Structure formats: C-alpha cells, structure tokens
Amino acid sequence: MVPAPTEPLVELRGITKRFGHLIANDRVDLRVARGEVHALLGENGAGKTTLMRVLYGLTRPDSGEILVDGRSIAIASPRDAIAAGIGMVTQHFSLVRPMTVAENLALGRSRFRFSETDALRRVADASERYGIRVSPTARVGDLSVGEQQRVEILKALARDCRLLILDEPTAVLVPQEVEGLFVTLRRLVADGLGVVFISHKLGEVGRISDRVTVMRKGAVVGTAPGRSDERELARMMVGRPVFGVERSDDHVDADRSPVLRVRDLRVAGHGVDALQGLSFEVAAGEVLGVAGVSGNGQTELVDVLAGMRHPDTGSVTVGDTELSGASPSAVVAAGVGRIPEDRHASLVPELSVAHNLVLERIDDFRVLGRLDERVIRVHAQGLIDRFEIRARPDDRVATLSGGNVQKVLLARVLSRDPRVIVVSQPTRGLDIGATEYVRSELLARRAAGAAVLLISEDLDELLALADRLIVLYEGRIVGTMRAGEADPDRLGLLMAGRAADPEGEAA
Amino acid sequence: MTLVRTRLPRPSSLASPWSTPGLVVVAVLLTFLLTAGPILMAGANPIDAYVQFLIVPLTSRFSILEVLVASTPILLTGTAVALAFRGGYWNIGAEGQLLVGAIVAAALGQVSGLPQVVQVPLIILGGALGGGLWALGPAVLRVRFGIDEVVTTLLLNPVALLLVDALLHGPWRDPVSGFPESPRIVDAAEFPQLLERSRLHLGFLVAMVVVVAIGYVISRTPAGLRLRAVGLSPNGARFAGIDVSRTLLLTALASGAIAGIAGAGEVAGMQYRLTSGISPGYGYTGIVVATLGTLTMPGVTLAALFLGDLAVGASSAGRALGIPSQLGAVVQGTLLLVTIGLLAVRRNRAAGAVRPGAVGQDAESVASDVVMGATEAEDATQDGREP
Numbered sequence: 081m082v083p084a085p086t087e088p089l090v091e092l093r094g095i096t097k098r099f100g101h102l103i104a105n106d107r108v109d110l111r112v113a114r115g116e117v118h119a120l121l122g123e124n125g126a127g128k129t130t131l132m133r134v135l136y137g138l139t140r141p142d143s144g145e146i147l148v149d150g151r152s153i154a155i156a157s158p159r160d161a162i163a164a165g166i167g168m169v170t171q172h173f174s175l176v177r178p179m180t181v182a183e184n185l186a187l188g189r190s191r192f193r194f195s196e197t198d199a200l201r202r203v204a205d206a207s208e209r210y211g212i213r214v215s216p217t218a219r220v221g222d223l224s225v226g227e228q229q230r231v232e233i234l235k236a237l238a239r240d241c242r243l244l245i246l247d248e249p250t251a252v253l254v255p256q257e258v259e260g261l262f263v264t265l266r267r268l269v270a271d272g273l274g275v276v277f278i279s280h281k282l283g284e285v286g287r288i289s290d291r292v293t294v295m296r297k298g299a300v301v302g303t304a305p306g307r308s309d310e311r312e313l314a315r316m317m318v319g320r321p322v323f324g325v326e327r328s329d330d331h332v333d334a335d336r337s338p339v340l341r342v343r344d345l346r347v348a349g350h351g352v353d354a355l356q357g358l359s360f361e362v363a364a365g366e367v368l369g370v371a372g373v374s375g376n377g378q379t380e381l382v383d384v385l386a387g388m389r390h391p392d393t394g395s396v397t398v399g400d401t402e403l404s405g406a407s408p409s410a411v412v413a414a415g416v417g418r419i420p421e422d423r424h425a426s427l428v429p430e431l432s433v434a435h436n437l438v439l440e441r442i443d444d445f446r447v448l449g450r451l452d453e454r455v456i457r458v459h460a461q462g463l464i465d466r467f468e469i470r471a472r473p474d475d476r477v478a479t480l481s482g483g484n485v486q487k488v489l490l491a492r493v494l495s496r497d498p499r500v501i502v503v504s505q506p507t508r509g510l511d512i513g514a515t516e517y518v519r520s521e522l523l524a525r526r527a528a529g530a531a532v533l534l535i536s537e538d539l540d541e542l543l544a545l546a547d548r549l550i551v552l553y554e555g556r557i558v559g560t561m562r563a564g565e566a567d568p569d570r571l572g573l574l575m576a577g578r579a580a581d582p583e584g585e586a587a
Numbered sequence: 588m589t590l591v592r593t594r595l596p597r598p599s600s601l602a603s604p605w606s607t608p609g610l611v612v613v614a615v616l617l618t619f620l621l622t623a624g625p626i627l628m629a630g631a632n633p634i635d636a637y638v639q640f641l642i643v644p645l646t647s648r649f650s651i652l653e654v655l656v657a658s659t660p661i662l663l664t665g666t667a668v669a670l671a672f673r674g675g676y677w678n679i680g681a682e683g684q685l686l687v688g689a690i691v692a693a694a695l696g697q698v699s700g701l702p703q704v705v706q707v708p709l710i711i712l713g714g715a716l717g718g719g720l721w722a723l724g725p726a727v728l729r730v731r732f733g734i735d736e737v738v739t740t741l742l743l744n745p746v747a748l749l750l751v752d753a754l755l756h757g758p759w760r761d762p763v764s765g766f767p768e769s770p771r772i773v774d775a776a777e778f779p780q781l782l783e784r785s786r787l788h789l790g791f792l793v794a795m796v797v798v799v800a801i802g803y804v805i806s807r808t809p810a811g812l813r814l815r816a817v818g819l820s821p822n823g824a825r826f827a828g829i830d831v832s833r834t835l836l837l838t839a840l841a842s843g844a845i846a847g848i849a850g851a852g853e854v855a856g857m858q859y860r861l862t863s864g865i866s867p868g869y870g871y872t873g874i875v876v877a878t879l880g881t882l883t884m885p886g887v888t889l890a891a892l893f894l895g896d897l898a899v900g901a902s903s904a905g906r907a908l909g910i911p912s913q914l915g916a917v918v919q920g921t922l923l924l925v926t927i928g929l930l931a932v933r934r935n936r937a938a939g940a941v942r943p944g945a946v947g948q949d950a951e952s953v954a955s956d957v958v959m960g961a962t963e964a965e966d967a968t969q970d971g972r973e974p
Contacts, residue, residue: 424823426827428827429819451809
C-alpha cells in the first residue's frame with residue numbers, strides 16, 4: 081500500500097471559472113500527492129473536467145493559483161503544463177491515426193530529428209517498467225480503443241510527466257481492459273507518480289483510488305479515503321440519497337408473443353459486414369438489452385430499426401408489418417419509437433422545442449393549410465409538464481442541456497404510445513437525476529406492454545432494466561442470457577469477444 | 588461559393604446585442620469607410636457620392652418609382668435564393684433560371700390573338716414554369732446521385748445565356764432591325780403599368796405578392812416547417828420522417844419558378860422583348876440580396892429596395908459627379924463582403940458562448956493539444972468516441 085499522502089505534488093488553490101452565468105469551478109482547492117491515485121468524483125457538469133482543463137492549460141481560470149512542488153506557476157497552455165510535469169489523457173484521444181505508436185510518441189517531444197531507435201527504446205522501457213504493452217511499430221489507427229489509451233498514457237510518460245490526469249478513462253474500456261489499466265496505474269503510483277482519476281462510477285473509484293475528492297455544482301464537497309462507504313460518497317456527489325430505479329420483477333409470460341421480430345439482418349460495413357445475420361425477438365412487456373462495446377454493430381442495428389438505413393438482407397417486422405427498408409415515417413407509423421444515441425442528430429436543434437415535438441406528425445397540427453401554432457404550443461407545454469423538461473416551448477433545442485434534450489426526444493417518442501421502443505445509450509452523459517427519470521419512464525412503458533430494445537454500454541443500466549440480454553460482438557450475437565443470471569465478468573468476456581457461447585449456457 | 592455555403596446567415600433574434608438591424612447599420616458604415624478610397628480616387632467627395640447613391644434617388648417621385656422598378660427583379664431573385672438557402676438547397680443558379688423564364692415569356696409574348704387578362708397571367712406562369720424546370724435538373728442530380736448543386740446550378744447559368752444568344756442570333760433575330768433581339772411582344776402580352784408617368788409595372792406587384800406568400804409559407808405552413816427543418820438539419824428532419832428528397836425538389840422548383848418570374852417581368856414589363864442583356868446579373872445580385880436580408884422576407888425586401896436605391900443612385904451619380912457608375916457595383920460588392928464578414932463574426936461569437944454541457948467535450952480540447960490531423964479532429968467531434 082502507498083504511504084499516507086503527505087507532500088503535495090500539485091496543489092490547486094481557489095480555482096474559479098465562470099462560463100457566463102454558470103460557475104463551473106467555485107473556489108476549488110485540491111491537493112494531489114506523490115504516489116497516490118486521487119479520484120475526482122462527481123456528476124456530469126460538476127466541474128471535474130473543467131478543473132483538470134485548467135490544470136492542463138486548456139482553460140484559463142478567472143482566479144486561483146496552481147502550485148507544483150510548492151511553487152506557484154503560471155499555466156497558460158498545455159505546453160506549460162507539460163513543462164511542469166503534468167500530463168492529461170482526455171476522453172477524445174489526440175493521436176495521429178495513420179502514424180505508428182513510436183511516431184506518435186516522438187511527435188510531442190522531439191525537438192531535433194526523429195530517432196526511431198530512441199522511440200522504440202522508450203516504448204520498450206515503459207512496457208517493462210509499467211506493464212503497458214503496445215507494439216511500437218503498430219499503426220495507431222489499427223489499435224483498439226484500449227490500446228490507444230495506453231499510447232496516450234505512454235505519450236504523457238514519454239514527456240516525463242509526474243502527474244497524470246485521466247478523464248473518465250474507463251468509459252471506453254471493457255472490464256478486462258479496466259483491470260489492465262488499474263494494474264498500470266498501481267505501478268505508476270508505486271513509481272512515485274501522482275494520478276488524478278476523473279470518474280462518476282463509484283465502484284471503480286473505490287477500487288483504484290487512495291483518496292477521493294467529491295465535487296458537486298462546481299465546488300468541492302469534501303475529500304475522503306478511497307475506501308469510503310459507497311452510499312456515503314453517492315450522497316456527497318448527488319446531495320441527496322440515491323434511490324435506484326425500482327423494478328417490479330414480474331417475469332415475462334412465456335406465451336407473450338413477440339412484437340418486434342428481427343430475422344437474419346445483414347448490413348455491409350467497411351471490409352467485414354457490420355451486422356452478420358442478426359436474429360432476435362422482443363415480446364410485449366419485455367426489455368431486451370443489447371450489450372457490447374460500441375462499434376460492434378449497434379449503430380447499424382439502430383439505424384436499420386429507425387428506418388435510417390436499408391439492410392442488405394433480412395427482415396424486421398413489428399406485428400404483421402414488414403419494416404425492412406421502410407422509411408422513417410413508415411417505421412413511426414408502425415408504432416416504433418426511436419431514441420438513438422445521437423440525440424442532437426435526431427432532432428433539429430435550431431428549431432424550437434415545440435416544433436421538434438411535432439416534427440414527426442406535422443400534418444396533425446394543420447388547420448386550413450397552416451400550422452396551428454397555438455395548438456402546437458399547448459401540446460408542447462403539456463409534454464414539458466409531463467416529462468419535466470426544463471424549457472419553454474419557444475426555446476431552441478440547441479440551448480437545452482443534455483438531459484433536457486433527451487427528455488424532448490423521449491417526450492416526442494413516448495407521447496405517441498409506441499408498441500416498440502428502440503433506445504440506444506439513453507442515459508449517456510446525463511446526470512443522476514435525469515438518468516433515473518429516463519430509466520423509470522422506460523420501465524413504465526415496459527409495464528404498459530411496450531417491447532423495449534435497449535442498447536447500452538453501461539452494464540449497470542442493462543442489468544437494472546433488461547429482462548434478457550444479448551451480447552453483440554463484431555456484428556453477431558455471441559451470448560444470450562436472462563438478465564438475472566448475468567454476471568459482469570462473463571458479460572465482459574463476451575463483449576471482448578473472448579468466449580462465444582451462442583447458446584447462452586454458463587461459461 | 589464555399590464562402591456562401593459556410594457563412595450561411597441564419598435568421599437571428601432581434602434581442603441580441605448583435606441584432607440584425609444593428610449589424611446592417613455597422614455594415615453600411617464600414618462599407619462607406621472602405622469605399623471612400625476608390626471614390627476619392629475617382630475624383631469625388633465620398634460624402635457627396637453617398638448622398639447621390641442613397642439619398643438623391645429618394646427625393647423625387649420619378650426616381651422613387653425608378654428605385655421600385657430597379658428593385659423588382661432582385662426582389663424576386665433574392666426571394667428565390669433566400670427560399671432555397673433556408674431549405675438547405677444552395678441554388679446559385681437564379682441567373683440561369685431567370686433567363687429561361689425570360690425565354691419562355693418572350694415565346695408566349697409573341698403569340699397573338701389572346702386577351703391581356705389571359706396572356707399576362709400565362710406569361711407569368713410560363714416564366715415560372717421555365718425557371719422551375721431549369722432548376723429541377725440540378726435538384727434531381729442532387730437527390731438521386733448526391734451531386735453538389737452549387738456546381739451544377741452555377742454552371743447552368745452560362746448555358747442559359749448561350750441558349751438566349753442562340754435564339755437571338757438564330758430563329759428570333761429581329762426581322763425588322765436585324766439586331767440580335769427577339770421580336771417585340773404583342774401588346775396584349777405587356778404587363779400593365781401601375782402608375783401614370785412611370786415605368787413601374789405589374790411585375791413589382793407580383794414580386795410583393797410572392798415575397799409575402801413565401802414569407803407566409805416558410806413561417807406558417809407545414810411545408811415551411813419541413814423546409815426549415817431540412818435546411819437546419821437534414822438528418823434530424825429525415826429522422827423525424829420528413830421526405831428530405833421531396834422537400835429539396837419542391838424547394839428547388841419553387842426557387843427556380845420565382846427566379847423565372849423575374850425573367851418574365853423583365854421581358855413583359857420592361858424590355859418587351861428578349862435581349863442578351865435582359866439580366867445584368869440579377870440572379871447573382873439575388874444572392875447578395877438574400878444574404879444581406881439574412882434569409883428573411885422582410886430582410887430581403889429591405890435589401891432589394893436598398894440595392895435598387897443604390898443602382899438608381901449610382902447611375903445618376905455618374906452624371907452628377909462625373910464618376911464611373913461602376914462605383915455602384917463596387918459599393919454593392921463591398922457591402923456584401925462586409926455583411927458576410929460581420930455575420931461570420933456574429934456566428935463565432937455565438938458559438939464561443941460555451942454551453943455548460945459542452946465543457947470539456949468540444950473539439951477545442953482535442954485540437955489545442957499538440958499535433959493532430961484535421962480529419963482526426965473531425966472524427967473525434969463527430970463520433971464522440973472511437974469505434
């Protein structure tokens with residue numbers, strides 16, 4: 081175990097950052113010691129990322145001081161931060177995909193000419209020392225997301241960073257990769273580095289961090305030992321006790337007939353098929369969860385079911401209606417509600433909330449050839465009240481927060497009482513309040529007899545909501561199981577494509 | 588043309604400090620400063636020149652009506668372009684559509700034996716049909732094969748002009764004078780004058796009706812909401828079940844038809860024949876009008892009147908001050924560039940106001956970090972996360 085943190089490596093004092101009326105950071109103090117993993121825990125919008133962007137020179141604070149090794153320094157750009165020994169791995173990697181790992185490592189640092197042997201040696205050193213295994217001659221574009229993340233970490237280490245900031249590093253990883261990352265982090269802190277680990281997942285914070293600083297609404301709520309009680313941390317994070325979504329555990333009747341039937345769906349992709357003959361059914365009153373790391377056919381599946389893409393072969397039926405190759409309006413008319421991953425692309429952000437809410441059925445709001453704006457507004461106000469959307473009917477959707485954008489989409493879909501709901505990553509990027517709300521709405525629809533297809537990368541979400549699970553890997557179903565019998569380890573293995581068991585037998 | 592596309596002005600709220608009226612005033616002042624140099628070089632006092640350009644035309648009944656006459660075609664082409672741009676269809680071909688409308692109008696105008704109440708509406712419809720059909724080709728190519736309409740509509744403009752020339756040097760060469768002009772249209776085909784002692788003709792009234800009608804359609808009807816949705820977000824519109832291809836085709840058809848009416852008006856209301864100089868670039872000026880008018884119908888109306896004023900003023904300034912009347916075109920061009928520039932600045936300011944939810948997730952965080960290929964940055968912003 082790491083000794084109790086004493087000497088601060090980096091200290092932030094009174095960091096304040098405003099964006100217009102919003103205070104992203106309100107006099108935030110933070111001390112990170114050598115040899116500790118310091119988790120920064122908070123909901124979306126709590127100010128974690130802003131704080132770290134300030135430290136890395138990506139955002140200029142309105143006031144506050146940054147000390148490294150006890151000395152106050154000015155950080156105006158990432159260059160200054162790097163010079164001070166600070167490295168950051170953001171959620172979006174800044175790698176040059178056509179270049180090799182070694183070349184990427186050389187990019188940021190070589191002042192003189194590129195020495196391949198030097199770069200290769202560095203990669204080999206780092207692999208040995210920290211257990212970060214990446215082939216130095218591999219093209220970054222060919223690497224998996226987890227490997228790319230390792231390259232980012234290597235890049236920071238190659239610049240001799242002493243404090244490594246990781247912004248939600250596990251969001252893109254399968255469970256096994258998370259384990260690998262944690263092993264690496266342990267070795268890094270054992271070597272004397274400080275690590276800031278931004279997260280909103282309690283479980284992993286408890287497992288990896290020595291100390292946790294909880295932020296809420298731009299301010300620090302408190303700092304606690306890493307192994308604190310999860311409920312306590314959650315309370316600090318949310319400011320109120322969290323009640324998980326309650327689910328009535330009535331089992332789906334075996335004789336309930338399937339509403340959504342998908343047969344042998346194939347969609348061509350780049351090189352290999354994106355969907356390779358997918359077949360499944362969803363019954364009325366059932367939530368079928370689709371697990372899998374993104375990029376394994378989920379987007380194509382949702383596009384086909386939403387009427388946005390024609391499959392190469394296969395059929396999609398809702399009730400007795402064949403929907404393969406149907407237009408979005410035909411899909412909607414058949415009773416399918418669609419809530420894709422990309423909410424903004426599913427709405428017209430520059431139009432008002434009221435207009436977006438009627439966009440799927442404009443002609444229902446026509447009177448004597450013109451739009452009945454009064455009825456449109458009343459309709460919108462009704463849905464705003466019912467779905468607790470924090471907006472006025474005339475507000476442009478582009479001005480709403482992520483949670484409210486999702487609620488607009490949800491309201492548009494659910495107000496039509498769809499028989500089938502296709503929903504992808506419904507709570508990604510939402511705070512806990514909005515997440516609970518969205519999940520409970522989906523369960524309410526299930527209770528009301530809708531067939532729900534839930535595509536999610538969040539295993540907790542799948543386990544909380546789904547009755548059955550299928551696991552997608554490279555466009556194929558590699559596992560089927562009842563949600564109650566699923567355990568995260570096995571799911572992780574399936575998602576990583578390491579154990580195919582199409583029959584759904586216990587591994 | 589990329590400029591026009593990327594610097595798309597969007598209708599703005601009047602409440603913002605960079606409100607549209609304020610922006611127009613700033614644009615006019617900047618234009619004045621920038622063009623003062625050329626005016627001085629031409630040997631005139633810039634203030635005198637601007638008084639001539641903008642004020643003098645409004646000082647007599649005759650010249651006020653001349654302003655309306657000059658505004659008529661650009662009011663129509665401006666509306667045509669604004670309508671298309673609002674629908675996300677980048678019609679740069681109003682000039683060609685106007686010319687084809689003029690050809691059809693000149694053809695119908697040569698038919699004798701019809702009463703005026705039949706022939707005049709027929710000419711308007713014919714002009715609309717000609718312009719609409721000319722616009723339809725590129726639109727079909729766009730929705731069927733994804734061919735960029737900026738290129739196709741633009742390239743069809745000189746084709747239409749060559750068509751005019753072919754007719755004027757061939758079958759329609761004036762049999763009396765031998766000039767490359769079509770025969771004069773029959774009396775019953777002429778647009779009636781609206782007022783005594785003025786060239787103001789029915790075309791102006793038609794233009795105003797079109798402006799009001801299009802404004803109503805865009806803002807008050809289901810079709811207009813579809814058009815706006817497609818223009819603002821084709822994906823979002825398609826997802827909501829709107830037939831994007833159909834909307835684009837209809838938009839292009841309507842836009843071309845309006846430009847075609849402008850051509851018909853010039854033939855039947857002004858020249859009474861088809862000439863190769865029937866349009867001194869009214870279609871292109873329509874792009875200026877639409878942009879200056881920020882794609883709204885009140886804006887387009889004001890911009891068309893303003894440029895009409897400038898056109899009349901510039902030709903009289905030539906006589907009064909002895910400066911080339913082309914300075915009017917210089918002023919117009921400068922005004923366009925200044926306005927586009929200001930609109931771009933306003934948009935960047937709006938985009939710079941960071942939304943709370945966007946903090947830390949924007950491309951800036953990626954782009955500002957060391958080295959990165961442009962396509963990678965795009966990937967990162969579009970996908971959110973890597974596949």
